[in-house]
Amino acid sequence: MGLYKNNTELSRRGGRKLSRFSNNGLLFWVFSLAVLCFISFAVFGLGMHFHGKLERGMLPWRELQEDYIGHDVPDRPTKKPRRQRFFPCEVAFRDSIDFLIEPKDFLNFTQFSLGYMGTEKEASHIDAHEPKFGGHQTLEEREQSFFAVNQTIRCGFVRGAEGFPSTGFDLKEEDKRYMSTCRVVVSSCIFGNSDFLRRPTSKLISEYSKKNVCFVMFVDEETLSTLSTEGSTPDDGGFVGLWKLVVVKNLPYTDMRKTGKVPKFLTHRLFPSSRYSIWLDSKLRLTTDPLLIIDHFLWQTGSEYAISNHYTRHCVWEEVLQNKRLNKYNHTAIDEQFSFYQSDGLTKFDPSDPNLPLPSYVPEGSFIVRAHTPMSNLFSCLWFNEVDRFTSRDQLSFTYTFLKLKRMNPDKPFHLNMFKDCERRSLVKLFHHREPSSPPPPRIS
Ligand SMILES: *[C@@H]1O[C@H](CO)[C@@H](O)[C@H](O)[C@H]1NC(C)=O
Ligand SMILES: *[C@@H]1O[C@H](CO)[C@@H](O)[C@H](O)[C@H]1NC(C)=O
Numbered sequence: 027m028g029l030y031k032n033n034t035e036l037s038r039r040g041g042r043k044l045s046r047f048s049n050n051g052l053l054f055w056v057f058s059l060a061v062l063c064f065i066s067f068a069v070f071g072l073g074m075h076f077h078g079k080l081e082r083g084m085l086p087w088r089e090l091q092e093d094y095i096g097h098d099v100p101d102r103p104t105k106k107p108r109r110q111r112f113f114p115c116e117v118a119f120r121d122s123i124d125f126l127i128e129p130k131d132f133l134n135f136t137q138f139s140l141g142y143m144g145t146e147k148e149a150s151h152i153d154a155h156e157p158k159f160g161g162h163q164t165l166e167e168r169e170q171s172f173f174a175v176n177q178t179i180r181c182g183f184v185r186g187a188e189g190f191p192s193t194g195f196d197l198k199e200e201d202k203r204y205m206s207t208c209r210v211v212v213s214s215c216i217f218g219n220s221d222f223l224r225r226p227t228s229k230l231i232s233e234y235s236k237k238n239v240c241f242v243m244f245v246d247e248e249t250l251s252t253l254s255t256e257g258s259t260p261d262d263g264g265f266v267g268l269w270k271l272v273v274v275k276n277l278p279y280t281d282m283r284k285t286g287k288v289p290k291f292l293t294h295r296l297f298p299s300s301r302y303s304i305w306l307d308s309k310l311r312l313t314t315d316p317l318l319i320i321d322h323f324l325w326q327t328g329s330e331y332a333i334s335n336h337y338t339r340h341c342v343w344e345e346v347l348q349n350k351r352l353n354k355y356n357h358t359a360i361d362e363q364f365s366f367y368q369s370d371g372l373t374k375f376d377p378s379d380p381n382l383p384l385p386s387y388v389p390e391g392s393f394i395v396r397a398h399t400p401m402s403n404l405f406s407c408l409w410f411n412e413v414d415r416f417t418s419r420d421q422l423s424f425t426y427t428f429l430k431l432k433r434m435n436p437d438k439p440f441h442l443n444m445f446k447d448c449e450r451r452s453l454v455k456l457f458h459h460r461e462p463s464s465p466p467p468p469r470i471s
């Protein structure tokens with residue numbers, strides 16, 4: 027256990043600023059310590075027992091073995107995946123939610139009033155087009171949408187004029203009513219049978235959060251029926267454990283990954299009264315109380331948006347190569363997006379730049395914590411619009427969107443907290459997405 031303490035020391039001392047430059051070094055030490063730790067396990071064959079607080083921050087070895095290179099494993103690996111391992115680091119959460127209070131005036135970040143376009147009937151340039159969920163945004167309108175001023179922008183859910191069919195993401199009225207009551211939201215989605223249902227670890231979630239936080243899992247009908255055959259049948263209220271399953275009909279995109287970006291980015295639209303939200307990819311099981319997460323990543327750092335960096339890549343150039351290497355998306359479409367971004371100010375990640383605006387230019391977007399402030403909502407809409415216009419690979423558009431938003435609003439700060447990937451790993455348990463025809467996972471919780 028002494029070994030583990032050292033990791034904690036290191037990461038504490040590293041602090042937020044320093045860690046921008048020492049991530050790789052830290053990773054090396056963490057990795058070396060972990061190897062030492064593993065050797066000592068193997069040599070002494072000890073059954074280790076983890077007690078109390080430390081347990082929250084780390085996972086037993088058995089579980090770590092499942093946790094290699096995350097979602098970058100190709101869907102059908104042709105060769106053995108590279109077994110590079112990544113480890114969680116301890117996060118200094120408060121001990122309990124009992125004395126948590128939202129800091130006074132916390133939501134007084136950059137203020138302006140953001141409206142969302144519901145239909146496009148006024149716009150003349152789209153007469154010839156079918157209505158689209160993301161709308162038909164011209165490049166001039168896109169440019170304008172980056173200004174943090176009172177304005178009405180496209181942010182998904184754009185309907186056609188009367189008489190046109192729905193543009194998709196249709197929900198039951200009773201589900202919409204439920205969602206409109208939520209103040210704090212944890213949400214996730216499974217579309218196209220792409221994953222199992224991983225329930226939050228109930229014993230680690232406070233009674234307060236169970237009562238006051240909405241846990242919503244968006245699924246399509248196909249996924250719902252598969253989950254039901256696997257024993258995850260919703261009760262009369264639509265719940266499976268803490269998850270409320272909300273069925274989405276008429277998916278707006280044929281690309282399921284793109285459809286998944288609707289609940290991922292547009293939480294503030296789906297839950298119009300919500301003040302805070304946590305997004306979890308379906309491959310993650312939540313093992314930390316949502317209020318402790320909001321306190322740690324937003325309140326304590328004065329941030330309105332928090333996302334982790336990528337565990338190995340920091341430059342969009344690398345990310346583009348990797349996406350092509352693993353055939354993640356149509357190469358021509360990736361090239362079009364990438365050259366557009368280069369011509370509009372995207373630069374390479376330069377770790378020697380003392381004014382680096384982000385600790386990494388590649389996010390690991392499977393876990394996002396948000397306060398629903400105007401700037402945070404604007405960023406979410408802009409990022410969604412990039413995914414709608416270009417590819418569904420959101421790691422490609424994150425930094426471009428962030429830098430452009432910053433550049434176009436020099437006097438209006440956006441408080442984004444990019445935290446370390448090892449922290450993300452200590453809040454959740456990571457699995458692989460469902461492989462075609464693999465057996466269901468053991469049911470815990
Ligand atoms: C928000 O309010 C607090 C407390 O009044 C103040 O210290 C802080 O500077 C304010 N932040 C902004 C962005 O106005
Ligand atoms: C922006 O909208 C807010 C709230 O509706 C209003 O108080 C403010 O005066 C508006 N600002 C401008 C510049 O129009």
Ligand SMILES: *[C@@H]1O[C@H](CO)[C@@H](O)[C@H](O)[C@H]1NC(C)=O
Pocket residue numbers: 356357358359362
């Ligand atoms: C790939 O993307 C390009 C550019 O967006 C498009 O013209 C082409 O049809 C796409 N190819 C496939 C196979 O979808």
